[in-house]
Amino acid sequence: MNTKSDVVIYNYLDTFFCCYVENEKLCEDMVSDHTLVYICSGEMILVTKEKRFILKKGDSFFLKRNHLIRKIKQPTKNGESFKGLFLQLKTPFLKKMFAEQRITLPVNGGKSTGNSHHVMLEKHLFFDGLFMSLEQYFNTKEYPSTELMDAKLKEAVFVLLQLKPELSSVLFDFTDPWKTDLADFMINNYKCDLSVEEFARYTGRSLSTFKKDFARIYQETPSRWLVKKRLEEARDLINNKGQKPSEVYLNIGFKNLSHFSTAFKKQFGYTPSVAAAKKGGDHRMLPTIR
Numbered sequence: 533m534n535t536k537s538d539v540v541i542y543n544y545l546d547t548f549f550c551c552y553v554e555n556e557k558l559c560e561d562m563v564s565d566h567t568l569v570y571i572c573s574g575e576m577i578l579v580t581k582e583k584r585f586i587l588k589k590g591d592s593f594f595l596k597r598n599h600l601i602r603k604i605k606q607p608t609k610n611g612e613s614f615k616g617l618f619l620q621l622k623t624p625f626l627k628k629m630f631a632e633q634r635i636t637l638p639v640n641g642g643k644s645t646g647n648s649h650h651v652m653l654e655k656h657l658f659f660d661g662l663f664m665s666l667e668q669y670f671n672t673k674e675y676p677s678t679e680l681m682d683a684k685l686k687e688a689v690f691v692l693l694q695l696k697p698e699l700s701s702v703l704f705d706f707t708d709p710w711k712t713d714l715a716d717f718m719i720n721n722y723k724c725d726l727s728v729e730e731f732a733r734y735t736g737r738s739l740s741t742f743k744k745d746f747a748r749i750y751q752e753t754p755s756r757w758l759v760k761k762r763l764e765e766a767r768d769l770i771n772n773k774g775q776k777p778s779e780v781y782l783n784i785g786f787k788n789l790s791h792f793s794t795a796f797k798k799q800f801g802y803t804p805s806v807a808a809a810k811k812g813g814d815h816r817m818l819p820t821i822r
Contacts, residue, residue, distance in 0.1 A: 542670050545681060547622065550670040553614035557606040559782045561724035562734070563649070566621040566703060567595040568688055570663040574614025577604040578650060585652070592659045594651040594692065596702060597623070600724055600734060601649050617663050619688055623706060629686060630704050635693075637700055651696065658691045711736035714745050722761045725785045728754045762786065763799045770807045777804035 538554035551558070553574065569576075570592045578585040578593075579602035587593065588608075595601065605614045629635070653659065666684060669675050676684065692699050712735050726734070731754060732742035746754050762784040769775040769784075781792035781804075796804045 544669070544675050545678065547620050547685070548666065548669075548681065549618040549620075550667070551605060551614070551616050551618065553605045553607060555607060557604055557782065558614075559725065560603045560605075561600050561721075562726055562730055563595045563597060563599055563601060564733075565623070566597045566626070568619040568621065568692065569593050569595065570617045570619075570659065572615040572617060572663075572667065573612050574605070574607050574616075576614065576616060577606070578602070579604065580649075585650075590655055590660070592653045592655070592663070594653060594696070594699065596649045596651075598734065599649045600721055600726075602724075617666060619666070619685070621685065621689065621703065625682075625685060626689070626703055627706060629689060635700065635704060637704060651699065653696065656695055658695065662687060662691055708736070714742070715749050718746075718757075722758055723765065723784045725782075725787060728758075758785070759795060760799065763796055766792070766796060766804065767800065767807060770804060771810070777808055780804070 538556060539558050540552040542550040569587075571587050571589055573589050575589075576587045578587065589612075605616060607613050662684070675681075689703065692703070714735050714737075717735050718731070721731075721734075728742070729739055732739045735742060737745065743754065746752075746757070750757050766777075766780050766784050769780050770777065777793065777796075778789060781789050784792075786792040786795070793803055793805070796802075796807075800807070
């Protein structure tokens with residue numbers, strides 16, 4: 533179990549997760565494995581480049597692996613705490629299931645799920661039954677055996693395939709992601725709360741190759757570049773857009789307000805609260821960030 537203030541996350545076999553959020557927001561960006569999500573209470577906001585989706589109690593959706601999408605977990609306005617169940621369908625398990633069950637994929641991939649990294653799922657008794665049974669394990673603190681968990685994972689896949697047959701070409705696509713353009717990826721995603729190792733993974737590189745390619749492009753370490761880039765963005769949002777520090781820090785990749793304030797003062801010589809009070813009154817020059 534991981535806890536952070538009023539956020540509680542239960543983790544079973546690094547595959548099945550239950551997340552509670554009482555009063556604050558919890559923002560996450562990475563999706564490393566195919567994930568089936570069910571909202572028990574509260575709400576989750578999915579933020580894509582095109583749209584924001586608000587998911588509420590009883591909603592379920594599927595997230596594709598190896599991509600970034602902002603997921604904001606929070607209570608409702610009337611104070612209902614967030615509770616969500618997350619079932620990860622990892623590649624080794626899917627490979628094993630594909631071989632054992634002799635699953636046949638549709639010719640030419642069948643019906644396409646499009647380019648979206650998430651798939652909304654219609655409400656159905658199959659999903660309700662699956663997740664209600666799984667929820668009981670966290671409520672009673674009596675977790676299933678590995679054999680029973682394996683059976684539940686298979687049940688989840690079969691439910692997906694019955695209700696969304698087109699997901700077969702996604703679930704059982706085991707090709708490695710192509711190496712992406714590093715500069716383009718960093719400019720589009722530097723505000724995501726990811727480690728350097730995770731940035732390497734999402735650009736299709738080993739950590740050593742990522743650092744080498746990064747140094748060639750930016751002549752700077754990834755960690756230093758990320759902090760400077762995020763702080764420049766924060767200063768602009770505070771000085772020129774009138775946003776409060778408490779509104780800014782999560783959206784630019786900082787985990788907490790205290791760390792953000794310390795880094796901001798170290799970079800610019802004054803705190804975010806002072807910047808907010810001035811609202812553009814101090815525009816001292818800083819080295820250009822590539």
